[in-house]
Amino acid sequence: MSQTAISQSGSLILRAKVLDAATNKPLAKVSCFISELNKTEITNSKGEFTYKLVSGYEYHLSLSHQGCEAETHHLSIFSDTTIVFYLHHYHKHLNEVKIGAKRNPIIEAVSQGQIDVLAKENLSNLLEKTTGVRTIKNGNSIAKPIIQGLYGNRLTILNQGIAQTGQQWGNDHAPEIDPLAGNRIRVIKGVSVLEYKGVNMGGLISIEANRFKDDPHLHGKLNSFFETNGFGFGANVQLEKNLPNLAWRLTGTYKNSGDKSTADYYLRNTGSREMNVSFLAEKTLFKDWKTNLFLSSFNTELGVLRGSHVSSTSDLNEAIGRSQPFFTEDEYRRDIAPPRQEVNHHLLKLSSNKLIDSSNALNLLYAGQINNRKEYDVRRGGRSEIPALFIFQHSHFLEGKWIKTRKNSITKSGVQFQYTENINQPETGITPLIPNYSSIEPSLFFTHSHNYENSKFDLGFRYDMQAFNIFTTTKTIPRENIELSQLFHNGAASISYLYHLNKQTDIQFNAGFTVRNPAINELYSFGLHQGVASLEEGNSNLKSEKSFKTSVSLQSTWTERLFTEAQVYFHNMNDFIYLKPQSQTRLTIRGAYPVFIYEQTHAQIYGFDAKVKYKLMEGIDLSADYSYLKGVNLTEDIPLIFMPANRLRGELEFSASKWGKWENPTWAISGQHTFRQNHLNNDQDFIPAPDAYLLLGSRISIERQIKSQRIMAYLQVENILNTRFRDYLNRLRYFSDDLGRNLSVGISITY
């Protein structure tokens, strides 16, 4: 938005022009609504409209256009004014893939509009809508993202810029983040990942909040939904105010769902509850120190399919291959019983920015996190209400960052320090899988980005040290307490080069080297992993994992109607840490168990993601993407397990700018074909990989401006054909089918 004052008078004229932010071309048929006047103007073919306003009054102007996200601006003008608005018209068509010179390396995102429509989903399931992101699940409510075959300890998630700490070591532990507390989710790959704590081999996922609107009034948003599968419902409220000396935003989310169902039966004990609250405030303290406070609390209770709770290999063998899981009930139930999880995660972030001069800025940050994880099993002697696993973790992070901006370059360097303490609460009465430990991690990083006329060059380094102090007991009796310490040094370096081949096409090369030290579970876990009926043993002799990754991507905007993007990647990992099944079994009170020990191998993961968007004609958009991936354990010459199967997706979207008083009516139909994971040997799993499956979906959405409120309503159907299917990355595939048809409705009101 840029303003030019023209003259001084009492009643005045607002002349506005709306341009496409990407192409700089005027946008016609944009509805421009001023709630104070309750009047709508439509832009002409030159993208222009005019209003008569009163000097000094405050106005709220909403702009909406087919294929764009509606935006509201706060105006207070004292003279005839011409304003130019840039609408991010093209972005939605490109799924927020940024194009042009200012683009960061390979960024994909889930936008506010998509988050609104997918409010019922958890973070991982929401991200799965993005090309190249998949999820590892233990039922629908427990899901972890996977990018280019990397997940868990190899993939960091940032919540408002802070690397999420917590019990991320288990595949049945979902990230404790409310996506509705953010406004946008990005997948960051390339050099800029080196600025963040954690091991970012595959890239990182970042949940971010919008900057405050330049508007001193109270504004907000209400988003609510209902879905038929599980009879789930929920609501999210956001309130914000940007006063001259203090800006604040408050968000709250509540979700509640009962037993989900497959095409044929209810999945007993798969309900969930979630209640989150977050608060963001920005204030200028002292001189020039812009200070931000962010508080968030995430609280959830999740049920785990009752029929998937097995405690021996005989149980597993009996449960596999049944037409319905054990404990399936004929009636829908809402209650949650053991096995279940209760997780709380709290974050406090305090950051301060100071502009030293026009090209230097300093940023100081503290972040504290508390993670409380309780897992309840079905236990004897009335102990089901005592958690079988109860871990309390707290971590503290300090960062000092210096950002230097020159005409064509940005240099960032920083120092970080993190302290983590992990404590098993003794009341469980069960030997913990993970020992108590504390860890100290100092780090340094440096990144530099330089823009040339037709290209952009990025370079970065990072160093991390991790010192573990581990408190555990001997494995033989009498049990004795032992204290161990281990020290690791990690380095990472990365370069990226972006080149504008021509007006239409960008090509980008990325290469990076990362050292990752073994995580606590890989070093010291010891005990039964009942979820998979196996004994899991850490290996304290593990060395750091060294990986080299490279990727090439090509993005082309052929015409205003055709856009393509493709990325080819290759990861080579020496000393890749994985759970190796051992040839011997171990006898316990529950019979013989297969034993898995963390070992190292030489592994490679390679693949490509491709995407095409095509505007058939005005109002009809077609998009498709395809992901291919292969993982190999070279030392043993066998496939890597838990790698996503290839997937092809397509969507056809019909939209118009107006339908009576309604705006942006949109109807989309989509199909998703997931291929069978054929790259797997028969002896690598208890059962063969599930068959390929096709899911169809459809969505209708519509918007309307009523006075100062903007209303968006949608109706969505997933798995229209009620297809029976099982997914390779969902652990419940051993026991049950995946979710059947789901119809959801929702409404969001912005005011």
Added chain:
Amino acid sequence: MKKLSYLILIVTTFLIFNTSCKKDDHNHSDHDSINRVIYELKSATDTVSFSFNDPDGDGGTAPVIAGGTLKANKNYTGSIKLFTLHDGQYEELTSEILAEGTKHQFFFTSTVAGIVVSYDDKDASNNPIGLSNKVQTGSSGSGVLKITLKHEPNKSAAGVSGGDLTNAGGETDAEISYPITVN
């Protein structure tokens, strides 16, 4: 300065709240683990005792399982006792299983031909538990007698109260194969 002290207060409160938790004493003992199982079989003339011992629980040193010899074509009365090791002492769990009788059931299978095991006790719903049982031997042979203790089986599913494990569901609390000889 007032603002600064306020900031420091917020951060230190958070730090204190976080670090004020007790350090664990590490003396974990598994209340849930079954470390010893004794299966005693009595006939009119002799008494045989099978045992399972695993003081260090899952992992570590392997359990020691001792079976025994039964006489051919005899009737035995069986009783099963379970123990957990708590602070160096064996505590009997049998009454815990009995008290939750409706949630537990033993199942018996043998690779030795002619062995028939039947239930000799009932839970509150008149379904078998199996802590008390009867064993009838047939002709000579050797193999294993496997006992399985299920937690929360579906006792009303087809065949379950008759001792068939197929439709039982639930979790296995114990599964022991005793080597036996019948002659």
